Amino acid sequence: MSRRKAREIALQTLFQLDFNDTDPVAALAALVQDRDDVSKNAQEYARQLVTGTKDHLAEIDAIIAGQAKEWKLERMAGVDRNIVRMAIYEMRYGQEKLPPNVVINEAVELAKIFSTEESGRFVNGILGALVKKKALQDGLR
Known part of the structure; x- marks a missing residue:
């Protein structure tokens, strides 16, 4: 399974859901419909x-x-906000135990692909500070 592909699809779906009030599973299904480059395992992880x-x-x-006291959530770029x-979901609530540095690195890479180079630093800054402050302590594994 390609977790990167699953994260990309999940990000695209979450971004879409910011602007459309629709069922998350239906939105995801519409996104992967007719795509043969997404395995069933990747689809499940994205779900x-x-x-x-x-x-x-x-x-x-x-x-x-x-954490982001100087940035109101609604003022953040939609892609960055959803990354x-x-x-945070993966680190705190996710079903699999993934090291925070792996999740953060993946998030930064998504920001570089789907947003800007500055977004990579922004995402890294927020997530790194949360881990450092142990703000996600209850759920970090």
């Missing part, structure tokens, strides 16, 4: 990321707001 992030959205947004949300 976990999307539904898990949406299920814990209020808690995740509170964590981000507590950070998904990374």
Whole structure:
């Protein structure tokens, strides 16, 4: 399974859900429909990321707001906001035990691909500070 591909698809779905009030699973299914480059395992991991992030959205947004005091959540670039949300979900609530540095590195790479070079630093700064402060302590593995 390509976790990178799953994260890319989950990010695209989460971004879409920011602007459209639709069922997360249906949005994900529409995105992967007719794509043969996404394995069933990657689709399943993407589904976990999307539904898990949406299920814990209020808690995740509170964590981000507590860290990014100079940046209101709604003022953050939509891509960056959803990358950070998904990374926090993976570190705190995800079903698999992944080291925080792996999740952060993946989040930074997604920011570089889908946003800007500065976004990579922004995402790294927020997530790195949360890990350093142990703000995600309850869920970090």
